[in-house]
Amino acid sequence: METFFATLVSASLIVTWFGAGEATPDRIALLYPSCDYGPRYEASAASNATTLETAELKPFGRPETGWRIYAAQVGRTIGTACPPDTQRFAGQLAKWQSHNRMRPTGAMDGATLVAMKQAWQGARPFIAAFAEGSCPAPAADRDLSDAKPLEGWQGKQTELDQDALKALRRMIAAARTEDRRIARDKQMLTIVSAYRSPEYDAERCAGGKCNGIAKARCSAHRTGTAIDLYVGAAPGFSPVSSDDKNRLYQTKTPTYRWLVANAARFGFVNYVFEPWHWEWAGNPTKLAAKTGNGAGQGRAR
Numbered sequence: 692m693e694t695f696f697a698t699l700v701s702a703s704l705i706v707t708w709f710g711a712g713e714a715t716p717d718r719i720a721l722l723y724p725s726c727d728y729g730p731r732y733e734a735s736a737a738s739n740a741t742t743l744e745t746a747e748l749k750p751f752g753r754p755e756t757g758w759r760i761y762a763a764q765v766g767r768t769i770g771t772a773c774p775p776d777t778q779r780f781a782g783q784l785a786k787w788q789s790h791n792r793m794r795p796t797g798a799m800d801g802a803t804l805v806a807m808k809q810a811w812q813g814a815r816p817f818i819a820a821f822a823e824g825s826c827p828a829p830a831a832d833r834d835l836s837d838a839k840p841l842e843g844w845q846g847k848q849t850e851l852d853q854d855a856l857k858a859l860r861r862m863i864a865a866a867r868t869e870d871r872r873i874a875r876d877k878q879m880l881t882i883v884s885a886y887r888s889p890e891y892d893a894e895r896c897a898g899g900k901c902n903g904i905a906k907a908r909c910s911a912h913r914t915g916t917a918i919d920l921y922v923g924a925a926p927g928f929s930p931v932s933s934d935d936k937n938r939l940y941q942t943k944t945p946t947y948r949w950l951v952a953n954a955a956r957f958g959f960v961n962y963v964f965e966p967w968h969w970e971w972a973g974n975p976t977k978l979a980a981k982t983g984n985g986a987g988q989g990r991a992r
């Protein structure tokens with residue numbers, strides 16, 4: 692009986708402590724003691740701990756080292772909050788591999804990451820519309836709304852699809868309520884860029900300001916439903932810099948972590964290569980119906 696009460700008391704202390712605090716890796720490990728349970732995946736967990744930092748990969752076409760940038764989205768996809776170097780994570784990854792007709796090793800590799808990227812990309816209505824063979828037409832003026840200056844990053848004036856704006860406002864209010872670290876910084880989740888006309892993008896890219904990747908011949912931003920959100924930035928970097936240092940920094944912020952876990956509730960999906968780029972998928976038929984002019988390779992940015 693004494694043991695029972697001792698257990699009860701320590702369990703409630705843990706719950707109280709966690710409820711009052713922030714989800715640091717230590718706290719997550721404490722809440723999920725089974726993250727390291729499952730000796731079957733010991734070797735896979737060890738492999739993941741190494742490849743996280745060292746594997747030479749190119750899931751989005753550009754060579755990069757390690758997959759830590761994608762670890763949060765991988766965790767969401769395979770359904771675990773355990774850290775990426777744990778046995779539980781490896782076990783869940785093995786299940787995902789099995790469901791996707793791959794060898795269930797539980798170890799991340801180039802083929803698994805590419806398959807996962809395809810799943811992530813497939814969730815973006817913009818990509819689905821694009822896959823039908825044409826570039827979505829730009830948003831109609833009547834569908835666009837101005838965001839308030841306070842909603843723009845550093846007061847920037849932006850406009851976006853009016854339904855996307857409503858969904859965005861609901862999402863930001865929830866983020867601030869649910870995570871006080873997000874609420875503390877009023878710049879968090881402000882809009883860095885939203886609707887951009889094809890003409891504007893053509894001019895911008897001609898000036899060499901397309902982030903050094905490919906020219907944005909058909910940017911998702913023309914739809915008015917793609918939004919670059921401020922999720923933090925590594926010191927010295929733009930909030931939309933695709934430098935790996937900046938992307939890694941961003942994927943560790945509480946804001947990005949919250950979005951990964953919750954944005955789908957509000958109809959938003961991430962272009963996972965860019966931690967700042969989110970698309971409202973709340974009304975995919977609207978976007979599909981808009982397919983029309985333009986051609987070329989789709990780029991989010």
Ligand SMILES: [Zn+2]
Pocket residue numbers: 912917918919967968969991992
């Ligand atoms: Zn973007």
